[in-house]
Amino acid sequence: MSQPSSTAVEPQLSYDPALPISAHVDQIAGLIRDHQVVIVAGETGSGKTTQLPKICLGIGRRHIGHTQPRRIAARTVAERLAEEMHVPLGDTVGYQVRFTKQVGRNTAVKVMTDGVLLAEINHDRTLRRYDTLIIDEAHERSLNIDFLLGYLKQLLPRRRDLKVIITSATIDTQRFAEHFSDAHGRPAPIVEVSGRSYPVEMRYRPLGPEGTDEGDEDISGGIVQAVRELGPTGDVLVFLSGEREIKDADKALRDARLANTEVMPLFARLSAAEQHRVFQAHTGRRVILATNIAETSLTVPGIMFVVDTGLARISRYSARTKVQRLPIEEISRASADQRAGRCGRIAPGICIRLYSEEDYLARPEFTEPEILRTNLASVILKMAQADLGNIETFPFLEAPDRAQIRDGLRLLEELGALAAPGAGGEATGDAGRRRRPARGPGDTSSCD
Template sequence: MSDDLPTISFDEALPITAHVDQLRQALHDHQVLVVAGETGSGKTTQLPKICLLAGREHIGHTQPRRIAARSLAARIAEELGEPLGQTVGFQVRFARKHSEATRVTVMTDGILLAQIAHDRQLRRYDTLIIDEAHERSLNIDFLLGYLKQLLPRRPDLKVIITSATIDTARFAEHFDDAPVVEVSGRGYPVELWYRPVTDGDHLDAICTAITELGTRDGDILVFCSGEREIRDATDAIRAMDLRFTEVLPLYARLSAAEQHRVFTSHTGRRIVLATNVAETSLTVPGIRYVIDPGFARISRYSARTKVQRLPIEPISQASANQRAGRCGRLGPGICVRLYSEEDFTSRPEFTQPEILRTNLASVILQMADAGLGSISDFPFVEPPDTGQVTDGVRLLNELGAIHDGGRRDAVRLTQIGRRLARLPVDPRLGRMLLESDRLGCLRQVLPIVAGIAIPDVRERPAEHEAAADALHRRFWAPLGDDAEASADGSDIAALLRLWDYLRDQRRQLSGNGFRRRCRAEYLNFLRVREWQDLHSQLKQACTELGMHRNDAPADLAAIHTAVLAGLLSHIGLRDP
C-alpha cells in the first residue's frame, strides 16, 4: 500500500468487514467480481477502501443517482479522516470535487458513460465499481455491456459489480461465470402492518400511520413518489405539531447542505421523507420504522400511444421488501404498508429492467450519443427484440435525429439527435420541445408535453360520466367565452387551457382547498401533482440545453406545428 494513503480501518459492526481478506484475495485472483449484499451490509462504502488496501490506484465508483454519489463520497472521505477532494472525490453533472491526490472518484453512471466517448479504453481507471447493478437502469445495462467488450482489451482493469441479493447469477453469467461473494449480514425482524388506503388520500394515511406508531423510540422513513408529494407530506406532518420531532425531506434537487442534514446526529425523533433513492442507494441512519405507500415513478413505453411515459406505478415485491429492510438494521422494526397483503402478493416479483420497458428509439439514441457501437452486436445482459430495433431506427429517421440511410448497424446522429439524447423524455416528445424552441412557443409546449407523458388527469367515473364531461368540456374553448360559439376542437389547446386553469386555482386556494377542487371537478389530484413535477423537470432540462422560454404569447398554429413535429407518422388527412 502506498505511503501517502490515509489509515484505512473497517467498522466491525458492518457485515462486509468479516469478508475483507476474502475480497482482497478475490480481487487479486479475478478480473471481475460480483459482490452481493443487502442494503446496510457496507458494500458501497467499504469496497473502495478494500480496493485501496489491495493496491489499486485509480478507482471509479458509479452510483445511479447524483444525491447518492455526493453523500457517498463525503462519507468515505470522513471514514478516511480527510476532507472531500483529497483521496476521495466526486463528479456529477455540473459539480465535481477532486485533486491530483484523488484515488477514488465517485460519480453517476451517466458520467462514466459520457467519459467513454472521449476515453474508449477508460485508461484513467485501473478499477471500476458498478454499484446497485440490480436496478438494471439503461445506463447500468450500457456499462455492463461495454465493459464485457472492453475487458479482453484491458487485462489490467478490475471490475466489481455490486448488487442486492437479486438475480446475481445473471451478472456472474454475463461475465463468464465471475465469482460471487455474498456479504449480507443478519438483519433484525421487521413486523409488517398492512393499512390499505380506502379513499385514495395517501397524505391522510401517512399522517394516520405516524399517529399509530405513536411515541416509540427511533426515526421514521416515509417513501414518496416525487418531490411535490414530499413537499405536501412535509407540510401535512408539520401541521400535526408533533413534539420533539424534526421533519426532513430528501430528494435529488435539494442543496448538498440540505441533503447532508439527514445524515447528521440529532436529538428527539426525526421523520425523513424520501423518494426511492432511500430504497437502496442511501442508508439513512437511525431508521426504526418505514411507511410505504407502495408507489414510485417508473419510466415506461406505451405501445398504444407510441410514447415513453413517466407514470407513478405500484412497486414490485422486491422493491417493497427493500423498503421494509431499511428499518431492520438497528433493531426490530415496523414497516407500515399503505396497501393490502393481497395487493402485495399480486405484484410482480421484480421490477422489469428499464431496457424492456423503454422505446428502443431512446436506447439507440443514447447508445449512438455515447458511441457504444451497433445495438445488434452489443452484449446486453438481456438483448432487446430485433424487430423493435428496426422500428426504433425508422422513428429516429422520421424525427430527423439520424442521418438519412441510417441502418441498425451504423447510426449517426444529426444535431437534432444530439440534442434529443439530452432530453429526459421520449424522442417524439423531445422533438416537440426542440421545434417549439425554434418556433418561439416553448413556454406553451412544455406543459403540453408533460401532460402527454403522464396518464390523463381527467377522470370519467362510470356513475358520473355526464357531470365529468360537462366540467371538462369548458376547456374546448377559451375560458370565459361561450363554449358553443368558440370551441376549437383541439385536444392540444384543451390541455394547455386546463394547465393554465389549474395553475390559477393552485395560486388562489390552500393545499386542501386545491385537492377538494380537483376531486369536485373529476381531476386526479395525484396525476395533477405528477404533471407539475414533470413540467418542472423538463423546464430545467431545457434550460440546461440553452433553450429559451418565450415571453410573448404564442399563437395556436405555432403550438400545433411544434407538437406535430413529433407525430409525423400519426398525421392523417380527413376527407371532406
C-alpha cells in the same frame, strides 16, 4: 469545481466490525486479486458501497472509479469515504457529477454517477485512467447501468489489467455472474454478505377502497396514522411516489401536531444543503419523507421504522401515445423488500405497508429493466451519442426485440435525428451498421 491537491494525506484503511461486509474482507480481496470480475451481493446496509473502495486500496489498486445511480448518492458516498479514511474530500477521495467536479491529482477513488463514466467513454475508449471499476447498485438496471455492463463485457478482453466489481442487492445476481463469464464459460464469482442485523416486523395497513377522489388524502392520512402507531420515539423513513405527494404528507403531518417531531423531505430536486440536513445529528424524533432515492442509493442514519406507500413514479413508454411517461405505479416485491430493509440496522424494526399482504404477494418479483420500458428510438440515439456501437450486437443483459430496434431506427431516420451510416452509399436499412446522431441538440440525460 476541481480542487487539485499538492500533497497527499495518507488514507487510513479500517473496517467497521458492525458492518456485515467486514467479515468478508479477506475473501473479497482474494477474489479481486484472482478474478477480473467479482459480484458482491448484499442487502441494504451491508457496507458494500463504502467498504469496497477501501478493500481495493488495501490490495494495491490506485485508480478506482466508483459509480452511483444518482447525484445525491455520489456526493454523500464520497463524503462518507473521505470521512472514514480521514482525508479531505478532493484528495484521495473525490467525486464528479454533472456540473460539479471535486478531484485532485492525488485522487485514488473517484465517485461519480454512472452517466459521467458513460460520457468518459467518448474520449477514453479503453478507460485507461482506471485500474478498477466498481459499478454500484447494478440491480437498478437503468439504461446507463445496462450500457456500462455491456460495454465493459466488450472491453475486458482488451484490458486484462482492469478489475470490475459489480454490487447488487440480492436480486438476480446469477444473471450478472453469467453475463461476465470467462473465456471458459465459468460465471464470475459471487460473494453474498448479509445486511440486516435485527429482525423487522411487517405490518399491513391497507388504505380505503381505491378509485375514490380522496386517494391522496387517504395516503397522507394513512401515513399520519402509521406514524402515530409507531409511537413517540424513533426516526421514521416514509416512502412516497413523488415531490407533490411528499408535500401533501408534509402538510398532513404538520397539521397533526405530533409532539417533538421534525418532518423533513428528501428528493432529488432539493439543493445539496437541504439534502445534507437529513444526515446531520438531531434531537427528538425525525420523520423523513422520501422518494425511492432512499431505497438503495442512500443510507439514512438512525432509521428505526419504515412506512411504505408501495408506490413510485416509474418511467414507461406508451406505444399508443408515442410518449415517454412517468406514471405512478405499484412497486415490485424486490423494491418493497429493499424499502423494508432500511430499518432493522440499529435495533429491531417495524415496517408498515399501506397495502395488504395479498397485494404484496400479487406484485411482480422484480422491477422491469428500464430498457424494456423505454422507447427504443431514444435508446438507439443515446447509444449513438455515446458511440457504443451496433445495438443489434451490443451485449445487453437483456436484448431488446429486433423488430422494435428496426422500428426505432426507421423513426429516427425519418425525423433526421440519426445520420445514415457512412457517406459512401452504405444501405441505411441495415440495423447492424454504426450510426451517429445528426447535428442538433442532444439529450444530456445520460451524462448526469
